[in-house]
Structure formats: C-alpha cells, structure tokens
Amino acid sequence: MENQQAGIASTAQGGVASPRGFRAAGVSAGIKANKGLDLALLVSDVPARAAAVFTTNLAIAAPVVVSREHLARSGGTARAVIVNSGCANACTGDEGLQVARDMAAETAALVGCPTEQVLVASTGVIGVSLPIDKIRCGVPAAFRALGADQGPQAARAIMTTDPFPKESATQISIGGRPASIGGMAKGSGMIEPMMATMLGFVTTDAAVPPPLLDRALREAVNDTFNAITVDGECSTNDCVMLLANGASGVEVDESSYREFVGGLTAVCRELALGIVRGGEGATKLVTVIVTGGATSADARKAAKAIANSPLVKTAIHGGDPNWGRLIAVAGRAGVAFELSRAAVTIGSIVLFRNGRPYDEAAPQAAEYLKGKDLTVSVDLGAGRASSTVWTCDLSAEYVRINADYRT
C-alpha cells in the first residue's frame, strides 16, 4: 500500500539531494547579469546508474550532444551533473561544444571520475556563448559548496524565468525496506516537452539495473513531463536525467518495478505540475481531460490541441466558460470527433452534451473558473480512449515576459 500512496501523493519535503549518497550545490558564477544563482552541481558519492531523455528538437544544444555522448561512452554510469542557467549554449557551433566538454572535464577533475561520468545541461538564451572562464571559477566554488542539505540552492540555480523553484521527494518501500526518490526541475517558457522544453533531475538511492531504469524513466516521463504544456514550444536543450546510486541497499527488479515507477511518477508529476503552475504569466493550473477518443493517440492529440489553444487559454484566463472554443478546438484537432455525441464539462458542470448547450449553467461555471486549480473535460464522442494533460492560462504577463526577455 505504501507504494500506492507514493503514487498518489508526494508531499514529502526534500529534493534532488534527499536520497542517500547524493550531494548538491547552487552557486553564482556570474553568468546571469543579475548575479543570481546560476550554477548547480549534483554529485553521487559512488558511480550511479544513469538514464536520460532528451529534447526532440533537431536544433540540439551543445550540452545535450555532450551528455548523450557521455552516457553512451560510460555505459549509462554517472557520478555528477553540472548545470548552468542564464545561457543555453545552443546554436553556438564548435566553440559551444568545446565549452560543454570543458564544463564536464572541470567537474570530473574535482570529483575524481572519468569525464564521461559527468552529464552537462544548460538553460537560458539561445545563441549566446557560454563564458568558459566563469565556468572555470564557478565549478570549484560549487564543488566546495556541496552538501546533502543544498538541494534547495541547486533547485534555485537552474531557474531562468521560473517564479519559484521546483523540488519533490518521496519514499518507496520495497520488501519492507525504504528507499528515496528526489528531484528538481525548471521551466518555464518553451514548455511542451516530448522531452524538449525543460530540465529535470531525479535521484534515487535504490539500485536499479539499466534496462529497468530506462524503462521506468520513459514511463514516468510520458505521463508527467510529456503531458504538460505552457506554450506549445519545444526547446533545444532540455532533458530529464535520472541517477540511481543504490546507497539505500534496496534493489529494484521486475517484481518491485511497479513500486519504483509509482514513486518515480509521483515525483515527476509534482515537478511537472510545478512547471505549469510556474509557467510564464500563469495564474491558473488547468487539467485537460479528453475522453471518448477513438484511440489513445487521438485523445492525447486533442488534449494537447486544447491545452495549447490561445483562445481556450485566454478564455480560462478571463474566467469565461466559453465551451464553444473547446468544441472548436476538438473539431480541428485532426482526430475522430462526433459533434452529436460530444460533451464539454467545466469542473463538474456540463455545458454541452449530445449536441445541446446548457447555457443556464454558465454562471455556475464562471464562478468555478475563478479558482486557481481547474479541470476542463471534453468528450470527443468517438470512442473510449482518454488522456490527461496539464496547462496554464495565457495572460498579458506572458506577452510582457516574452516581448522583453532579452531587452
């Protein structure tokens, strides 16, 4: 039952350094103009099994190229992850690649491990060179600051336009023995993953063999990070990395795989929803549930279309129960759709069903939409498949943030 609880709620305090045998740090290396925290380091006391999912964007940033190479060369083993914010090191050519490699080498020298056991990530403006001299000063400072209590600083150091840090941790129990899973993530623009648009780092002190680790990460990410969208964008840099160092002595195998995935999904879900809540200009978290899909792919496609629709997102921002926009998006989503059997429900209030509006319920729905945590449901009337995605509203603040990002 413990694992089931872990799968439902994940309210434990903690973050990426909560599992045994991990330490973290977050320091200011002077990459951000405002001198804020901008360099995070995560170290496992022993080599950890590592799995990762990367952006699907074809304009791949240098740190993604390097992390992929290192994972392949190390056979999926990592001791450390070095992450900077304030500069994406993307579209920076061969020079950018060299900087990403240097970041890993500097870290490896201090940690005392092969370079390929260091993973690298960057986030920030695209097309600007990452100053290697600042990294060379910053990495030793981060190494000196490492601590099991420094997860919150690391979570802050990976932020860009995020309004708050995202951390999560949970406990699982396997064969009566406890293990921990912890993580941190950042958004908050260019968020429509398909592993593309944010950074997530998850640790566990369970021992998980490589094929299970990879499968668990993909499964958890599909229902969490890949089910959120802020603006439908997909960035050049982003990734979710999972390190398992076995420090708890707990071993995950096929028989305990579901327990592990349950806990991992809980942590990933909390981080992913944190990204949506902290989406650029967001004032509301919106759960979009699509039912009645002919296939799961149809349901997911329609849910994504609704979650990315500027007309839906502005209506929700304005508290307008404009179910017509939801129907219109479902109708243009490129999936099977049957208007005469379709339905729209806002919260638990039916506004459209069987081809008939229920506008008398509109005032009640408008009242519901004043909340901060909303659910909108659309039935496609075409089958039995369903999908859930999460998004936020679209505010004038989103425009302000993105019109002025670099100026």
Add this chain to the structure above:
Amino acid sequence: MENQQAGIASTAQGGVASPRGFRAAGVSAGIKANKGLDLALLVSDVPARAAAVFTTNLAIAAPVVVSREHLARSGGTARAVIVNSGCANACTGDEGLQVARDMAAETAALVGCPTEQVLVASTGVIGVSLPIDKIRCGVPAAFRALGADQGPQAARAIMTTDPFPKESATQISIGGRPASIGGMAKGSGMIEPMMATMLGFVTTDAAVPPPLLDRALREAVNDTFNAITVDGECSTNDCVMLLANGASGVEVDESSYREFVGGLTAVCRELALGIVRGGEGATKLVTVIVTGGATSADARKAAKAIANSPLVKTAIHGGDPNWGRLIAVAGRAGVAFELSRAAVTIGSIVLFRNGRPYDEAAPQAAEYLKGKDLTVSVDLGAGRASSTVWTCDLSAEYVRINADYRT
C-alpha cells in the same frame, strides 16, 4: 501584361459589389448587442456560377451544412448570399439548422429564386441560438437596401472583432475585354484557415465554367487565405465563396485561366493580408519565408510553426531580434532540418548562418523590427523548397480581447 499587373498589385477601389450585375447591402438586424451592422446580403441579378471552400473543422456550423447542401442541389448555382455576424449559429443542433434554412428561405422569397440558390454564412459566438425573428425582420431591410454602391456596408456588416473592413477589387483583361473581380472578408480571431477561420466573399462578372471556377478558387485560396494565421485556430463556420455571373460578357476558358487566377489571387491576397493586419491585437504584419525545405510540405509546415509560435510572435511584438527562437521552432517543427546549414534573416539582415551567430547585426535588426511590415526568413538547410505565410505579432491586447470576449 495586364493580367500580370493584376497578379502583383490590386489597388483598385471597390469590393464585393464592384463587378457588374452584383448588388450588396449591410444593415442592423439587432443580433449584435451594440446595434451595429450585422446582416449582409449579396445578390446577383442573374443566377451566378458558384464555388466555395469550407472549414475543415469537424464541428461544422449549421450555415456551412446548409450552404454545402444548397451548392450540391443547385449544381453550383447561386443568386444570393445572406450573412450575419454576432452569432456563429454553431453547436446549435437541429434548431440551428432550421434557422439557417429559414434564413435562406426568407432571402429566396424576396430575391425570387429557389431556396437552394441562396448561400448562408454566420460568424460570432459559438453555441448561442440565432434569433430567427431578428433575421425575419432584417432580411427584408437588407433587401430594400441593396445597391451597387453598398459593398462597404456589407463589408462592415460581416465584422466581429475586426478593427476595419476588408475589401478588394481588381480588373482583368481577357482578349482585350475587361472584367472585374471584387471581394470582402472578415477575421479576426480563430485564424488559421485551411478554410476554417474567416469569411470571404468574392464576385466576378466574368463567365467561368464550373470546373475552372472551382479550380481557380482552390488555387487562389491555397496561396492566400490558407497561407495566413493569426492564432493557429480554425473555426467551425468559415468559408470563401466565389460567384461568377458573366455580366461582363467575358468568358474564361483554359487559354485565359491564368489571367483569371492572377486577378483572383490578387483580390484574395489583399483580403487575406487585411485579415492578418486586422488580427486580434495585431500591431505588425509579418511575412514568414521558409527556404531550404526538403519538400514544399516541409517548408509550409515549418513556416506555419514559426508563424504560430507564441515565442516568435511575442519577440516580434517586442522588437527583439531573437533569432534563436526561430531556429528552435524550425528544429521542432517535425520537418527535415540541418542546423549547420540553416540560416535566419530578419529583413535583409543575416543573424545566423552556417552554424554561426552574427550578433553584431542585432542592433540593426532591432531597428528594422520597429517597422509595421516585416519579413523574417528561415533556411532549413535541407533542400530547395520554399513557402510563404503571413502572420501578426502577439500582443497583450490579444489576451485582453479574448479573455473578455463574452463578458
């Protein structure tokens, strides 16, 4: 040469009633709460050949259903088009269908033609009943107001959130004899056609046999109305209708088809660009040119992705030459893309080419972006195909308009 001029510029005054044998009207029927013009009527003195393209949205509005039926039953012949704004008559079930049929019947009785020779269109809020009593009073008023000089009133009567009416007309010459093409259109939210998201009405006094008329409309629409986007939405109602009444005595056949398509495309382009210029909250018209596509479909897909990207649209709104966002969208557009051969040009200023940023040109590009009529070009580095689409910037005003539309 005249036809070529028509294909390039379309500066003639006039609109939907400019071609001989057409009259138009725009009146207030009380459908809009603000008592503005909301009912337009277009009548041809004689039965005209008619072609139309309709929304691809599966949540088809009642007037679209009825207009399709009428075109099929009449064998592509129409005497009149009746259009209301202020109510989309979409998602209104059987009752809505009856209202659309009644609109056509009322009009047919006054014009003196079979009901199936009347086409119907509606635009406005989805899911609200269209009051038939107001239509019954409004149609005779519109009929009485018909005039060859009333095109501007008709163009105003089909507006919803449009900031200005969209009219265009041009002259073509076939075998030394002149014929006219005129049109009107409305936007301005839910604009990413694939014939979905706006209303367009085009008339000509040339005689065009049905297969050529249909082909010409599809060809012209593909490069104009289907190449614009305001917000990536696709509505339940929209259509472009083309009526050819032959009143000029000029006959179009295969040998003069290109002349006709040139003029038709010029009129459609001016109307389509008017929709983008008048897009909700728009302050800039942006021409997005994608080159280097592996296929035409790839180039169009990437151009649409760029034109719909909220991060690109907000950057342009803020005058930020953020070429990294253009590269990031090209990389996630789901098309062949080669970063090392890709390029970004803003106006004529190269900001990224062959994997290298040219940030020294950024101030010059920022200056260029202060203009109102902008071109951004992205080379995918993957082939030789190209595509042009038009979009507008994304402003806080867009959010304001759409957060408050019904309230």
